[in-house]
Amino acid sequence: MDLSKNRIPGTVEKIHLIAVCGTGMGALAGMLRDLGYQVTGSDQGIYPPMSEFLDRKGIPVTEGFDAGSLAYRPDLVIVGNAVTRLNPEAQAMSDMGLNFCSMPQAINHFIAGDKKVLMVTGTHGKTTTCSILAWMLYEAGLDPAFFIGGILRDFNSNYRMGKGEYIVIEGDEYDTAFFDKGPKFVHYDPLMAVLTGVEFDHADIFRDLEHVKSFFDRLLSKMTPESTLMAFDANENVADLVRDRACRVLKYGGREDSPWRLGAVRAAPPWTVFEVLKYREPFGRFRTKLVGRHNLLNALSAIAVADRLGISADAIGRALETFQGPKRRQEVRGVKNGVTVMDDFAHHPTAVRETIRAVRPFYPDGRLIAVFEPRTNTSMRDVFQDVYATVFDDADMICIRKPSRLDKVPENERFSSEKLVNDLNARGESAYHSDDTDGIIAFLTGEARPGDVVLVMSNGGFDNIHERLLDAL
Numbered sequence: 001m002d003l004s005k006n007r008i009p010g011t012v013e014k015i016h017l018i019a020v021c022g023t024g025m026g027a028l029a030g031m032l033r034d035l036g037y038q039v040t041g042s043d044q045g046i047y048p049p050m051s052e053f054l055d056r057k058g059i060p061v062t063e064g065f066d067a068g069s070l071a072y073r074p075d076l077v078i079v080g081n082a083v084t085r086l087n088p089e090a091q092a093m094s095d096m097g098l099n100f101c102s103m104p105q106a107i108n109h110f111i112a113g114d115k116k117v118l119m120v121t122g123t124h125g126k127t128t129t130c131s132i133l134a135w136m137l138y139e140a141g142l143d144p145a146f147f148i149g150g151i152l153r154d155f156n157s158n159y160r161m162g163k164g165e166y167i168v169i170e171g172d173e174y175d176t177a178f179f180d181k182g183p184k185f186v187h188y189d190p191l192m193a194v195l196t197g198v199e200f201d202h203a204d205i206f207r208d209l210e211h212v213k214s215f216f217d218r219l220l221s222k223m224t225p226e227s228t229l230m231a232f233d234a235n236e237n238v239a240d241l242v243r244d245r246a247c248r249v250l251k252y253g254g255r256e257d258s259p260w261r262l263g264a265v266r267a268a269p270p271w272t273v274f275e276v277l278k279y280r281e282p283f284g285r286f287r288t289k290l291v292g293r294h295n296l297l298n299a300l301s302a303i304a305v306a307d308r309l310g311i312s313a314d315a316i317g318r319a320l321e322t323f324q325g326p327k328r329r330q331e332v333r334g335v336k337n338g339v340t341v342m343d344d345f346a347h348h349p350t351a352v353r354e355t356i357r358a359v360r361p362f363y364p365d366g367r368l369i370a371v372f373e374p375r376t377n378t379s380m381r382d383v384f385q386d387v388y389a390t391v392f393d394d395a396d397m398i399c400i401r402k403p404s405r406l407d408k409v410p411e412n413e414r415f416s417s418e419k420l421v422n423d424l425n426a427r428g429e430s431a432y433h434s435d436d437t438d439g440i441i442a443f444l445t446g447e448a449r450p451g452d453v454v455l456v457m458s459n460g461g462f463d464n465i466h467e468r469l470l471d472a473l
Contacts, residue, residue: 001085001094006179008109009099012075017041018089019080020061021050023149024103027159028078031111031147033057034161042069042089067092075099078106085178102177104187107147112167112188115145118305121171121185121219122196122232124351125298128290128329129194132302132320134160134168139319140311144168150345153324153331166309173215175205183215189222192308194230194301198237199350205377209237216241223247228308230301233258252300256280260304262296267361272296276303284313288320291330292358330359333466336473338450341466346457347376349384353391359455360394366451367396371440371465373458374403374415381413389423395455397447398424398431399440401462437463445472 017029020041030053033039041054042062054061062069065088070077077093077100084090093100101109120129127150135154137144143164149172151158171185171193198216199209220241223229231242233253242249252260263275263282274296276283288299299320306316331343340363346355352372360368370392374380379388380403392398400417409415417433424431434440444454456465 001179002097003179005094005097005099006101006105007099008076008101008105012037014038014072014074015040015076015078016070016074017078017080018065018087018093019043019082020054020059021046022080022082023050023158024147025078025080026050026053027147027157028103028106028111029054029059030057031159031161032106033059035110040069040072040074042066065089070096070098073098076101076106078103079177079179081175081177081184083178090178100179102180102184102187104176104184107169108187111145111147111161112169115167116165116191117169117188118166118192119169119171119185119188119190120194120196120301121173121216122194122238123173123199124348124354125196125294126170126172127345128295129196129298129302130168130170132299132323133194133305135323136302136306136311136316136319137164137166137168137309138162139322140306140315142166142309142311150329154322171219173212181205182218185219186215186222190227192228192230192305193219193223194305195220195232195238195242196298196301197232197235198241199235199348213237213241220245220247230260230304232297232301250304252304253297260300262293262300265293265296267291269362274299276300278307283307284317286317286320288323290323291362292354294354295358330355334470336470338452339448339473340453341470341473342453342455343466344455344457345459347374347379347459349387349391352388352457353394355457356392356394356455359453363451363453366449366453368394369397369399369444369448369452369454370395371399371401371444371454371456373401373456373460373462374417375405375458375460375462377408379403380406380409380415382415385415385419386423388420389427392424392429392431393427396430398429399443400424400431400433401437401440402433402435404436437465437468441465441469441472444469448473 021043039059130148131152134146143162144166145162146168149170173183175181227247229249233251233255251258261277265274271287273287333341346352402417421431421433
């Protein structure tokens with residue numbers, strides 16, 4: 001492959017996206033179409049809602065990958081990070097000498113180039129924090145652009161082409177493309193960044209925690225004295241990473257010496273009421289429908305950024321009260337015969353623990369039934385096999401599905417859902433295992449009773465378990 005072709009030419013009219021149906025790539029295709037470019041795409045497994053979105057945008061999409069999709073010789077090919085060098089279109093792109101780039105290169109060039117970047121990165125909380133910040137800017141009349149990894153219910157979109165000077169970007173540490181194995185976030189130069197915490201994840205691309213930290217180090221090393229980093233104060237890895245940086249570092253969390261700190265917190269369903277201290281002085285008292293301390297910390301970091309941008313505490317408060325949150329983050333999908341079915345994206349052990357802990361106080365009269373599908377490249381490995389047994393303690397009942405894609409993992413590295421259930425039962429938990437989603441639905445249909453909350457946690461569609469369970473109930 002001629003890497004000199006990894007560039008965006010001066011004149012671009014026609015753009016093709018390989019693997020266009022991913023959340024990020026689909027959003028990018030929509031943004032490029034909105035900017036007036038001629039856009040085409042291709043992918044496998046084309047289905048709603050992305051297929052409908054692309055159709056509404058007037059973007060032709062070819063089912064499957066075929067060299068013929070490039071026969072019209074687009075000026076630029078954007079390659080998704082799920083695409084391998086063996087992909088027929090990637091090979092044709094190389095053989096034809098077409099210009100190509102990655103998704104973050106395209107975002108940086110076409111979308112973020114003339115804007116001030118506000119980026120949220122870290123192992124947890126990126127989508128929620130970005131969503132809160134984008135909504136604060138929007139409600140304050142700053143007309144932001146944003147590019148986020150989840151659908152914001154406030155906008156019913158994961159992107160926006162705002163005309164203001166700021167763009168909110170979710171800084172993903174996952175690799176960029178087959179020709180660029182570095183993380184996506186190193187392509188951006190943020191005016192302000194939030195670092196929510198650093199833990200080991202993405203076991204398919206990172207060797208260990210130090211490997212993960214090395215890429216965050218690359219990002220922080222790029223940040224200049226004119227930029228500001230909001231750093232979570234209760235994560236040892238963050239503390240190691242932020243020492244002696246050229247950029248301004250402001251910490252947030254719960255430590256007495258942090259400039260931004262959570263004060264008193266009170267649950268008043270459906271609200272959470274919380275106080276914020278700035279340099280030990282009261283900054284404001286806010287209420288939000290977000291639940292859990294982890295979400296209040298996400299909100300705290302967004303508040304700190306918004307304040308530095310000149311947004312008043314009153315405007316911040318109005319935004320927090322009206323903020324609906326991103327889809328798939330503690331999203332109630334329905335209530336049937338008194339049973340609440342809730343959807344959440346949690347998959348890392350820390351996220352699973354904090355999500356269960358957050359939901360528990362808001363449903364005190366019934367049982368909390370946690371349903372978990374290990375589906376990520378990390379959770380399908382035995383990396384956190386023993387750790388998962390310790391994170392369900394606040395649930396009253398636990399259902400674990402066998403990973404559906406274990407064939408992607410070497411046999412000696414595979415996660416065992418049966419072992420997890422045995423370990424949970426040994427801890428005195430009430431845990432149940434199923435090889436498939438049908439088994440979990442059948443179990444819950446017979447087990448759930450009025451007042452219960454079924455909290456479904458997966459980073460995938462989980463065989464549409466939410467709607468199917470509601471129908472069965």
